Each structure stands twice: as C-alpha cells, then as structure tokens.
Amino acid sequence: MTKQISNTILICIPSYTFGGAEIHSLYTAKAIKHCTDYTVYFLAFGRNDEFRKKLENEGFQTLHFPLNDFLNLSYSQKAVQLIKLIHFLNPYRFKYIFSGTEQCNLLMALVWKALGVKKYFWHQWGIDTRKNTGFFEKFAVRTQPIYIANSLACKENIIRRHSIKNTASVKIIHNTFNEDLLQVHHDFNSTDFNLIMVANFFEEKDPATVLKALKLFVTKYPEAIIKLYFVGRDNGSNIYLKSKALAFDLGLQDYVLFSGNVSDIAGMLSIMQVGILSTKSEGLSNALLEYMAAGLPVIATDISQNKEALGEHNIEWLFGVGEEQKCFQLIEKLYLNKTLLSELGKRNRDFVIANFSNTIYEKKIKELITEA
Numbered sequence: 001m002t003k004q005i006s007n008t009i010l011i012c013i014p015s016y017t018f019g020g021a022e023i024h025s026l027y028t029a030k031a032i033k034h035c036t037d038y039t040v041y042f043l044a045f046g047r048n049d050e051f052r053k054k055l056e057n058e059g060f061q062t063l064h065f066p067l068n069d070f071l072n073l074s075y076s077q078k079a080v081q082l083i084k085l086i087h088f089l090n091p092y093r094f095k096y097i098f099s100g101t102e103q104c105n106l107l108m109a110l111v112w113k114a115l116g117v118k119k120y121f122w123h124q125w126g127i128d129t130r131k132n133t134g135f136f137e138k139f140a141v142r143t144q145p146i147y148i149a150n151s152l153a154c155k156e157n158i159i160r161r162h163s164i165k166n167t168a169s170v171k172i173i174h175n176t177f178n179e180d181l182l183q184v185h186h187d188f189n190s191t192d193f194n195l196i197m198v199a200n201f202f203e204e205k206d207p208a209t210v211l212k213a214l215k216l217f218v219t220k221y222p223e224a225i226i227k228l229y230f231v232g233r234d235n236g237s238n239i240y241l242k243s244k245a246l247a248f249d250l251g252l253q254d255y256v257l258f259s260g261n262v263s264d265i266a267g268m269l270s271i272m273q274v275g276i277l278s279t280k281s282e283g284l285s286n287a288l289l290e291y292m293a294a295g296l297p298v299i300a301t302d303i304s305q306n307k308e309a310l311g312e313h314n315i316e317w318l319f320g321v322g323e324e325q326k327c328f329q330l331i332e333k334l335y336l337n338k339t340l341l342s343e344l345g346k347r348n349r350d351f352v353i354a355n356f357s358n359t360i361y362e363k364k365i366k367e368l369i370t371e372a
Contacts, residue, residue: 008092009038009369012099012108015046016064017233018261019200020286021100021125022051024150027176028098028123029060031362036369041092045070045103063088070103071130078136082107086114096369100125109140121368123148125175126283127157148368150175151284151305173368174308175284176361177352181293184270188341193226195331196272198265198287199279200232201240206278206301206321208246213327215250217335224335228252228276231259231268269294273341274334277301280321284309292352297344299330311351317344 009032013025029040041061044052045068052062065088067081085107098121099108105122112120122145141162147170149155155170164170195214199205207230214228234240240258247256262268269275275291275298282305289309291298300306302318310317319326334340 007038008041008094009096009098010041010043010089010092010094012043012045012097012104014044014101014104015049016042016044016052016055016062017047017049018051019233020283023286024125024175025098025100026055026058027178027358027361028365029055030058031176031358031365032369033059035362035366038095038369041094043089045107063092065089067103067107070107075135082110086111089115095119097121098123102126102128102130105145106137106140109143109145110136112145113143120145121148122146122158123150123173124154124158124283125150127153127281128161129281146368147171148173149283151282151308153303153305153308154283171368173361173364174356175286175289176356176358177286177289177293178265179293179358181266181269181290182295182349182353184266184294186270186273186295186341186345188273188338188345190273191225192271192273193224193335194229194272195227195274195276196229196231196269196291197276197278198231198290199277201234201237201243203237203239204279204281205232205239206280207239207243209278209322209324209327210276211243211246211250211252211256212324213331214252214255216324216328217331218252218255220332221335226255226335228256229259229268229272230256231262231265233261265290266294269296272296274299274331276327276331277306278319278321278327279303279306282306289352289356292348295345295349297334297341298348299327299334309356310348311355313347313351314344 011025011029013022032038032040042055043063048064055062095118097108097112097117099105100123147158149172155172158170159167275296277285277287277300279301284305299317301321
C-alpha cells in the first residue's frame with residue numbers, strides 16, 4: 001500500500017476558468033502555501049482553460065477529471081463515476097481536501113473517506129438552491145465534513161439544507177482579495193464617468209436592471225460621457241445574449257461594452273469611477289471586495305450577503321433587486337457630486353483592509369488546518 005503523503009492538500013474547483021469560485025480557491029491555495037509547508041494540488045471537473053496555466057505558473061500542481069453533469073446522472077451512472085474518481089485520486093494520498101460550489105462539494109463529500117483523507121472541508125461560496133439530490137446528498141452529509149461558509153447567508157443555507165443541529169460547527173471565513181488592487185489610483189475629476197460590473201453571466205446575476213438604469217440616465221443626461229463595462233465570461237447561458245440584445249433594444253450601443261474576461265483587472269478598475277453589482281444571490285462577492293480594494297464607490301443590490309461585504313457605511317448605496325429606478329438614482333447622485341467618489345472610495349478601501357485582508361484570511365485558514 002502506498003504510504004500516505006502527509007503534506008499534500010487538494011483543492012477542488014468547478015473548472016479551469018476565471019470564475020469567482022476559481023479565483024477564491026487561488027487565494028486559499030496562496031494562503032496555505034504562504035503559512036504552511038503543504039503542497040497544494042488543484043482538481044477541476046469542467047472546462048480545461050487558461051486558468052490552469054495561471055495556477056501552474058503560481059507553482060501549484062493541477063489535475064483534470066472531466067465530469068460536467070454529475071448531478072444529472074442516474075444513480076448507477078453516479079456510482080460508476082464515483083468509483084472512477086476514487087481510482088483517479090487514490091495514488092496521491094491527500095491529507096486534506098477543500099472544495100467549493102455544489103458539484104465539487106457533493107463529489108468530495110462522497111469520496112473523501114474512501115481516499116483515506118484526514119479531513120474534508122466543505123467550503124461553500126454560494127447559496128445552494130437545488131432540490132435535495134436524495135440518497136447521495138444524505139450520504140454525503142453523514143460523512144461529517146467540516147463546513148465553512150463565506151457569509152452568514154451561506155452558513156444559514158448549509159444549516160437548513162443539511163439540518164445541522166450544532167450551528168456553531170459551521171464556521172464562517174470571509175473571502176479575501178488581491179492586495180495589488182490597493183495600489184490602484186483614479187482620476188475622479190475626469191469628465192468621463194465609467195461604470196463597471198464584474199460578474200460572469202449566470203442566472204443569479206442581473207445585468208438587465210443596470211442596463212435599464214443606464215437608459216434612464218442617458219435619457220436624462222444625454223450630454224454625459226458615460227460608459228458601462230460588463231467584465232465576465234459568457235457561461236453558455238442565454239443571459240449574455242439577452243443582455244447584448246437588451247442593450248441594443250434600449251439604444252445603448254454607444255454606452256455599453258461587453259469586455260469578456262480581463263487579465264489586467266487592476267488596470268481596468270483604474271479607469272472606473274463606480275463599481276456596480278446587480279445580483280439576486282451571492283456567497284460573498286469577490287467583485288465587491290475588488291471594487292473596495294481599488295478605492296471605488298460601490299452601488300449594489302440590497303441582499304444580506306452584499307451588506308455583509310460592504311458594511312454599514314454603504315447601506316444608502318443599495319437598491320432592491322430589479323429596482324432600476326433606484327439604481328439610476330444612485331448613479332445620478334454620484335454623477336452630480338464628484339466629491340463623493342473619492343470620499344466613498346477611501347472609506348471602502350479602509351474598510352476592506354480592516355475586514356478582509358490577506359493576513360486575516362491566512363490566519364483563519366492556518367487555524368483551520370491546525371485544528372484539524
């Protein structure tokens with residue numbers, strides 16, 4: 001029998017693409033690498049894209065096990081895939097496993113004990129709204145993973161979904177951010193007024209509300225030099241195409257840019273005046289932390305996860321889901337009072353440093369591993 005490698009950790013991600021879960025997993029890996037002597041491997045199930053090269057350039061090992069639709073397979077097909085996954089991972093003898101998002105969490109919960117792993121961390125970065133997957137999810141819960149949530153809303157979601165009686169056992173570790181963004185500078189006195197929404201085009205994102213708010217703005221202020229940048233990938237859903245069609249239907253072709261994935265997010269944020277996030281559901285948004293780190297004022301939807309990320313000082317800059325009129329009014333308020341831009345940006349930067357720094361995140365990850 002192969003001797004267990006005691007200093008190896010596996011982090012499971014949905015795919016090798018630049019998504020929120022994938023970026024956050026990189027921060028986790030960097031924290032582990034910086035504060036421990038563990039070797040970190042990544043495993044992805046979906047698209048084998050450019051993010052894999054980034055991880056390898058950062059010095060991490062990468063594995064790929066193609067399995068996009070486990071949740072939709074029959075019971076017998078699921079069993080076959082689980083056996084294959086165990087055989088695939090068994091030679092590496094991982095000591096700990098971290099995972100995030102629905103499929104990764106379920107898969108790792110089903111196989112970690114068969115792999116001889118010491119502890120498995122079910123690291124939930126979003127709200128799981130699926131119907132209970134029956135036998136397999138019930139079995140996964142019985143393996144007693146260590147639950148970590150990145151927001152209070154995620155913690156409550158885990159407790160309800162898995163009927164956790166000891167609520168204190170579900171730990172909260174908030175996301176962190178790329179601290180290079182703290183060096184970003186802005187020209188808030190510019191005549192340009194650039195808005196950005198960083199979000200991949202998933203169902204829970206709501207670019208339509210921002211587009212409708214922008215239409216209200218340019219109708220009232222046709223002389224304004226305003227641009228709205230959407231940064232994020234088309235995930236294959238119809239949200240991306242619907243958004244482009246809506247921008248065209250509203251006559252916003254000259255005001256909206258769909259930029260796709262951006263490798264230099266610091267450079268992109270440096271030319272912005274306002275960060276926006278219109279979303280119906282979140283774990284804890286990486287985009288909001290990035291906006292604040294870059295010293296931007298923020299407008300976002302009034303959901304508990306966004307409040308948790310933004311703090312009390314940003315309450316007045318929230319709008320209800322689907323409320324394009326309120327979103328427009330908040331954009332207008334910042335446009336008409338440019339002094340607010342730098343004031344809010346500085347306050348946001350101070351807040352994100354105090355509450356979501358790499359040092360805080362690293363300390364919590366190290367404690368997690370030490371306690372295990």
